[in-house]
Amino acid sequence: MRKVKVRKGMPNVALSKAQFAERFKARFYDPIFAGNEKEIDELLSTAWISYDDNHKSPRTRKAGKGFADPSYDLSVDWYAAHKAIRTAEREHRNQRSPSRILIINGSMRSDQSCPGEMSKSWRLVELARKTVMAKRGFEVDVLDLSRLASEYGRVIHPCKACVSTAMPLCHWPCSCYPNHALGQVNDWMNEIYPMWVKAHGIMIVTPVNWYQAPAGLKAMIDRLVCADGGNPDPTSTHGKNAQAAKALELKGWPYPRHLAGRLFSIVVHGDASGAENLRRILTDWLTDMGLIPAGHKALIDRYIGYYRDYATSHDDLDADRDLQEEVRNAARALVNAIMLHRKGRLKQPDVELKDPRPK
Template identity: 60%
Template sequence: MTPPPTAPHTDTPTPPQPRTGQAPPALDRAAFRERFLADFQDPRFAQEAPQALDQIETIAWHNYDDNRKAPRTRKAGPGYANPDYDLSVDWLDAKARIDAARERWADVAAPSRALLVCGSARNDGTCPGEISKSWRMVQMAREVLGEAGIDVDVLDLSRVTSDYGRHIHPCKGCVSTAMPLCHFPCSCYPNHAMRQTGDWMNEIYERWTAAHGVMIITPVYWYQAPSPLKLMIDRLVCADGGNPDPTSTHGKKATEAKALELAGWGYPKHLAGRAYALAVHGDVAGIEMTRRGLSDWLDWMGFIDAGPAARLDRYIGYYESYADSHATLDRDTAVQAEVRGAAQALSVAITELRAGRLQQPDANVKRPRPK
């Protein structure tokens, strides 16, 4: 992990003050109660425990009114700019798991590991009632990677639509205020005061960190990546330039983060040095630009592509019926072979990378604008 720069604040210009005035006023007591109880409209709640709901709502109101974001904290301890600063237990635990995952990734004796990301929001456990074509292609890639002796971890992003209480909360854009305000891992969640809990990203950060290679298989939704995939991508911004020490900004102190950035920020690339492959599919439009966007993003983060055969954008059933789309994939043996070929290319890239025979060609090129 590249540590953030430690230039003294005295060498920096006076940081600009954050500009304010956009956020609406906090909810009053009545509006908060109405919004809180909106999640308990099922008559069973009112029949069984009306007083209990009132008591829980009162506690929730006080937490909201007190801005009680992280109720469980402990001292940061050695290795942080401010060891006595109280950090969220959730954040510290996530950081420890990420550090352990990085050690496994760097261990030459550890098995090679690939992360397969299914970007579709569809599965048969929720409204669509049917698996996605992306999921089927993930299984094709999984088989190829497994046969190559690579441990495979499948990250199925459709679980945000079918799992109870599972969320990938949106990025709040801290990086646009100042890069050091964007912590790695993200410290924006959980926020108990705002009931922004159940965030999946701490686990996802760990899984990306442990992987020697990543393959994303995704459909196109309305010319873009599906929303679960885009949510994950946005939240991975902290892995590219993010601050591994929230005590250096005393949590979310924007002025302190601005001062750190103006002093000279190193923009550490926490996930650089991994290989990648892509398979983007659609049925009408948008495959090329979606694949290009994903490629550019991974290139920027310091990932190494596994070659042209591992960067697919393909139509499956161009302008054909949605109802027959799985049968169309059954018939399209060429696409199936290409997905398997992309996975094979990734397996070779992982092997060559870990043996030191594959390197990022521009790894030693100094960027004049590293942002």
Template identity: 60%
Template sequence: MAKPKLPGAHAAAPVPRKGMPSPRLDEAQFRRRFLQQFVDPAFEPVRGKLSDVADIAWQAYAASRKSPLTRRAGQGYADPDYELAVDWLAARAAIEGARAQHDDPGNSGHVLIVNASPRSEHSCPGEMSKSYRLAELAQSVFEAEAGLSSELLDLSRLTSEYGRNIHPCKACFSTAAPLCHWPCSCYPNYSLGQTQDWMNEIYPMWVAAHGIMLISPVNWYQVSSPLKLMMDRLVCADGGNPDPTATHGKDAARAKQLELAGWGYPRHLAGRLFSVVVHGDVAGAENVRRSISDWLRFMHLEPAGALAELDRYIGYWEPYATSHEALDANQAIQEEVRNAARVLAEAVRKRRAGRREEIGATLRQPRQK
């Protein structure tokens, strides 16, 4: 781990701006909101016990006990005596394990496939998504044809699975780059009930992968909301600080000093190859595909090839009720998705064999981010 320098007195920095109204709740408001989780009449026999739990939750909230379980950072950190959250340390260890898997010369290649649609037969829509079907087509190419291992990250779990969350990015990076920790240290925040965050499992998936294939629908001219949540929370992978002790947690003033003293913007996912498939039914597919591709390029991931980036319409201006039948009939789109997977697989194999160079790898951009 690169060890950031602690900010020195010479690094003049502006004072963090304040002035927004406080979001703090009083005890009555907090208890009312906390107990709204238990409106089911089945909880009536334990209502008194729930009140006791609410008392404890209020104490944690009032004391802002964000990370109640911590331990000393230890060797390799800017401040070895700083207490780090055990959740963050576990996430960091998982990332290091994934990095070792990625760097293992005996690993022939691993691909992460992302189904970015929130639609699922197991929630309100009552029907699977076309994105999931396309992801299955791609996965069959990687494993049956290309001999690569793959993993399917199904973001529809956010809408269909209990306790599965991606909490929104808090935009620490915009205060100062070093305030954004890699992996993200904003969650879990136990005092605010911001728990069960999925990103600590998702970060290692990205790190372990040699290739990423993102498959997304168009939702109102934009990416889907689950994909946008994940995109925003991956900001820490692009210039984020791997050592929270260097900023003493979320000390905004210290982070500003550290950035102005000179920040290296470590690109934690650089060099991975990508494919993007976007499908729509009326409009927006090209722009959404471009925005996803631009985002990945900005993080220093590389396009696998021209055929690996695809935007198409399925059932253009046809009834939504028959959209799956439209996909069944459109054999060309199915084969184009397979080809996108084939191109990504070929690029991964060549990179692993040392036969594909990263063009411009030695160039340094004059402005990082």
């Protein structure tokens, strides 16, 4: 087996105690905290120890049966996320369970934050949700990514690209977070992963922002990389041991596709440009993970108030009854595809073919 080395050489990012204190105290900038300086300094002293000693996962448990190294100290945070995914997988496979669709609002705009007005994406999500709920035997989960910009402590931390070091270093679910030493906590992905796993169908409704996906949607997309080839056993790499992960990959990695076989629908809207490109990007991303498009009418890109004033864009949506019906049809197509798929009647002609390059 070819030997490889782990490349090092990027600048040191460690903070001095003074730098750490400045950033820590910035969280208490509000004058309401005046008078609590003593308590803040006490917390600062403890937080510095956690940071300086790198207490990434301060609470652990033995991995136990079913893992490559049962004696390895697994993060209890990771184990809880792992357990939630296992439960979601059982629900997904249960033929007696209702069919479930996850509808994702990709817009960051909300009347609960600076824009002061709801997004058009949210209105389209509601059209889709009501359409699905009208079908007997279906249930809907709504993932509203606008909460990233409007809700306290709601965050999706950025992907660190462990997969580019070696695929087995990218754990399923992601083990990069929480990182308690760096204050990288409240990671929403540990709740989002089971939502994707449990779903039989995914429907993404999103605007296009400067030819790209909105920031929150892109953050979720990046963090779902572990669903496509990710390692479900962190003990096999002894946590984040890059050398061990490289060796494991070179032995021959199977690239398990943890979300393959689910159906999907996409609605992208814009006001001037970029909608078609984003619809194609999202379609390529999902099909690359082994998800299945629910048909031509399930994948749409449209313009609302093309080159008209932003101030009247909701009025333009009110008037565009055809677009509203197209969104309903995208939801209906997804419903129909799921019903066929769960009955074994939606056959994929390439499903039995072995991929010679699964990456």
